[in-house]
Amino acid sequence: MATTSSPHEKAASLPPLTPGPHRMRLGLISVVACFGGLLFGYDTGVINGALRPMSEELGLTPFTEGVVTSSLVFAAAIGALSGGRLSDAWGRRKTILLLAVLFFIGTAIVVFTPSYEILVVGRICLGLAVGGASAVVPVFLAELAPYEIRGSIAGRNEVAIVIGQLSAFVINAIIGNVFSESPSVWRVMFAVSALPAVALFIGMLRMPESPRWLVEKGRHQEALEVLKSVRSEDRAIAELGEVEHVTEEERAAQQIGLRAILSNKHLVRIMLVGIGLGVAQQLTGINSIMYYGQIVLIESGFSANAALVANIAPGVIAVVGGFIALYLMDRLDRRKTFMIGLTLTTICHLLIGFSSMVMEEGNPLRPYVILALVVAFVGSMQTFLNVAVWVYLSEVFPLHMRGFGIGVSIFMLWVANGFLSLYFPSLVAAVGITGTFFLFAAVGVLALLFVATQVPETRGRTLEALEEDVSTGAIYTVKAKASR
Numbered sequence: 001m002a003t004t005s006s007p008h009e010k011a012a013s014l015p016p017l018t019p020g021p022h023r024m025r026l027g028l029i030s031v032v033a034c035f036g037g038l039l040f041g042y043d044t045g046v047i048n049g050a051l052r053p054m055s056e057e058l059g060l061t062p063f064t065e066g067v068v069t070s071s072l073v074f075a076a077a078i079g080a081l082s083g084g085r086l087s088d089a090w091g092r093r094k095t096i097l098l099l100a101v102l103f104f105i106g107t108a109i110v111v112f113t114p115s116y117e118i119l120v121v122g123r124i125c126l127g128l129a130v131g132g133a134s135a136v137v138p139v140f141l142a143e144l145a146p147y148e149i150r151g152s153i154a155g156r157n158e159v160a161i162v163i164g165q166l167s168a169f170v171i172n173a174i175i176g177n178v179f180s181e182s183p184s185v186w187r188v189m190f191a192v193s194a195l196p197a198v199a200l201f202i203g204m205l206r207m208p209e210s211p212r213w214l215v216e217k218g219r220h221q222e223a224l225e226v227l228k229s230v231r232s233e234d235r236a237i238a239e240l241g242e243v244e245h246v247t248e249e250e251r252a253a254q255q256i257g258l259r260a261i262l263s264n265k266h267l268v269r270i271m272l273v274g275i276g277l278g279v280a281q282q283l284t285g286i287n288s289i290m291y292y293g294q295i296v297l298i299e300s301g302f303s304a305n306a307a308l309v310a311n312i313a314p315g316v317i318a319v320v321g322g323f324i325a326l327y328l329m330d331r332l333d334r335r336k337t338f339m340i341g342l343t344l345t346t347i348c349h350l351l352i353g354f355s356s357m358v359m360e361e362g363n364p365l366r367p368y369v370i371l372a373l374v375v376a377f378v379g380s381m382q383t384f385l386n387v388a389v390w391v392y393l394s395e396v397f398p399l400h401m402r403g404f405g406i407g408v409s410i411f412m413l414w415v416a417n418g419f420l421s422l423y424f425p426s427l428v429a430a431v432g433i434t435g436t437f438f439l440f441a442a443v444g445v446l447a448l449l450f451v452a453t454q455v456p457e458t459r460g461r462t463l464e465a466l467e468e469d470v471s472t473g474a475i476y477t478v479k480a481k482a483s484r
């Protein structure tokens with residue numbers, strides 16, 4: 001009687017990765033696609049230094065400041081959900097091209113805005129682009145990458161995000177201090193992001209479509225040509241056969257569409273895992289530092305201009321941590337990475353809370369101690385959590401629901417981000433740095449429990465092997481055996 005090889009056996013029998021022009025081609029594709037992450041980072045980070053001069057010129061109140069900041073974040077939630085669905089129907093590459101256009105249009109509206117209302121429209125446009133990029137770019141990279149190095153390839157997008165944020169902090173500090181007398185200095189800060197938007201659009205015109213998406217749409221020959229451009233020929237043929245096999249099984253079992261997802265308890269469970277990870281990542285408070293770092297540092301004792309410069313330090317450590325994370329992604333299990341990261345960030349939260357409580361305002365050491373702890377928090381977050389979460393979300397969902405799954409997960413991630421960015425200034429005003437970071441620590445403990453009990457492992461396996469185990473629930477059995 002004939003037997004069908006499992007995805008695990010097929011992964012083991014795949015020809016090994018080999019050096020050559022195809023590896024350079026894969027590297028080029030990842031660099032171009034990561035301009036989406038760069039724009040994501042710059043457009044979320046630039047508000048950190050632009051908000052004060054923007055408020056002065058446009059006469060914003062504390063409430064409208066919160067609206068301007070959070071409008072991008074809430075729009076990003078919609079962008080993630082719609083971008084994921086659009087990429088499933090229209091293609092990853094075409095969707096990224098559309099996002100590049102949205103980035104450029106949103107930037108133009110913000111730069112030339114005459115009023116607060118038009119400014120919010122521009123921020124919403126940018127938010128749709130940011131959210132779409134957060135959902136589509138990681139999937140595009142994960143579907144192009146060989147499983148052996150999928151973590152480091154897909155993780156490059158998160159490194160691009162923090163490079164974008166660091167670029168925003170540095171540019172803000174330079175422009176803000178050199179042209180501090182100009183009321184429109186914030187417009188120049190925003191205008192810089194038009195350049196990578198143009199680079200993303202032009203670059204993606206020459207990039208291929210995801211081979212896995214092409215197979216799902218029945219375009220097998222095109223998929224093979226794409227795989228041959230980023231693999232050796234024998235590896236490309238073998239991978240195509242594996243993807244075709246899993247796609248045919250899905251269709252035979254009618255595992256396509258929203259109804260198929262909701263009728264499978266294992267798919268619903270993995271959706272809840274994705275949502276939980278995204279929300280947990282945001283409730284560490286990482287983007288409170290990225291958006292309101294200047295406010296936190298002023299609250300700790302720095303002057304406004306000194307805080308603008310000191311704010312570069314968390315941006316630098318985020319980039320350093322991102323490169324360390326890329327090194328670790330294909331060497332350390334995802335679950336272990338999450339556990340280490342949440343433990344370290346929770347410790348940092350407690351230390352920030354205790355320091356701000358013990359060291360009274362006016363103590364000359366207070367701002368520097370809190371800055372050092374904030375840097376440690378951001379470094380821990382970036383090294384062990386941020387990159388790992390984005391990679392995990394890009395790989396854990398089956399092909400037929402990948403765009404939808406990551407879209408819903410990142411939608412909830414952005415919603416949590418939005419509420420935190422909207423209310424963070426009020427939270428600091430109400431309970432101070434001490435209470436705010438103690439609250440983050442409590443959430444960190446809950447997140448640790450969630451990861452320990454609910455999150456299965458994904459490292460070192462093909463997307464097709466993961467797909468079968470997620471759909472049948474076997475992925476949780478594997479986790480249970482591994483933990484014994």
